[in-house]
Amino acid sequence: MKSSRRIAKVAKIDERVLVLGASSGIGRSIANLYAERGARVCVVGRRRDKVDEVAAECRSKGTQGPAKRILGVYADFAHVEDMVRLRTTLETEWQGVDTVIVAAGVSALQPLLAVAGLEASANGSKFTPSQATTKGIQNAVDVSAAATRGNYVGPLVAAVTFIPLLTSTSVSPSILLVSSLAAVIPAPTRTIYASTKVASLLLYQALSIEHPSVNFTMFMPSTVEGDFRASAVDAGPVREADPNKHGLKREDVARRCVEAVDTYEKTVFMPRVMRLGHLLYWLWPTFVEWRARKKYNFTA
Known part of the structure; x- marks a missing residue:
């Protein structure tokens, strides 16, 4: 574990942490980790039963004290009124926030033309039917709009809503975006x-330049274990291997996220070797594309 410069400014027990997308997956694990080390944690998600469940977990692990140390808020982070209501809650209960974790999002699992109702031949040169129908094209538009709302509009609303609150109430304002x-x-x-994930990544990278007083961390893990596929906004067969057998462990990813915030890391790849994979794509794209086809069992 790297030494933390941030903890010298914001003690663990004083840190006020907002976790958007805390009802499952990486966000849930992050919320529990912050609670275990004594932070005040606000658990946010769209499913009331899951929010209550995670908030109860955090209370059982966190520092004993007023119930206000752990907050559970039912809200959609892409809904403006929900986020303004959440901001008011943080101002009222905690007088601000120190750390915002943007871990919410949705998945999409199908090739674009498959979403439009087309089945490709083995080499991808022919389709059945031969052309996309009006209904099929509209479905592709609708699915992309849903993914955009969950993976781009939500992070945008979160940034606009909470950056001013962070900068005015924290001695070390920090935001972590869980990208991919x-x-x-x-x-x-x-x-x-x-x-849609790269759209929010570039959004936050640009915001980090526009707001240098805020510590931004962009976190890019490979496949992670869990039920993230359940949030898919498209439909159809899943081609890749079961992430629960081969994916990164949620707890390991969560610990790395917390460490990255503590140490002011800007860009984090997990596993670390993927930082080289990112560079390799520009140096040897055909190799990376071959590996990607193999991972996702894609033959076209």
């Missing part, structure tokens, strides 16, 4: 997912 390796290395069957 797919945002920087293209992969088959991830066209909609990857393109």
Whole structure:
């Protein structure tokens, strides 16, 4: 573990942490880690039962004290009124926030033309039917809009809502965006997912230049274990291997996220070797594309 410069400014027990997308996956694990080390944690998600469940977990692990140390808020981070209501809650209960974790998002698992209702031949040169129908094209538009809302609009609303609160109430304002390796290395069957994830990644990279007083961390893991596929905004067969057998462990990813915030890291790849994979794509794209096809069992 690297030494933390930030803890010298914001003690663990004083840190006020907002976790957007805390009801499952990486966000849930991050919320529990912060609670274990004594921070005040606000658990946010769209499913009330899951929010209550995670908030109860955090209370059982966190520092004993007023219930206000752990907050559970049912909200959609792409909904403006929900985020303004959440901001008011943080101002009222904690008088601000120190750390914002943007871990919410949605998945999309199908090739773009498959979303439009087309089945490609083995080499991808012919389709059945031969042309996309109006209904099929509209479905591709609708699915991409849903993915954009979850993977880009939500992070945008979060940034606009909470950057001013962070800068005015914290001595060390920090934001971590949980992005994806797919945002920087293209992969088959991830066209909609990857393109919407890279949009929010570039958004936060640009925001980090516009707001140098805020510590931004962009976190890009490879496939992570869990049920993230359940959030898919498209439909159809899943081609890749089961992430629960081969994916990164959620707890390991969460620990690395917390460490990155503590040590002011800017860009984090997990596993670390993927930083070289990102560079390799520009040096030897055909090799990376071959590896991507193999991982996702894509033959076209």
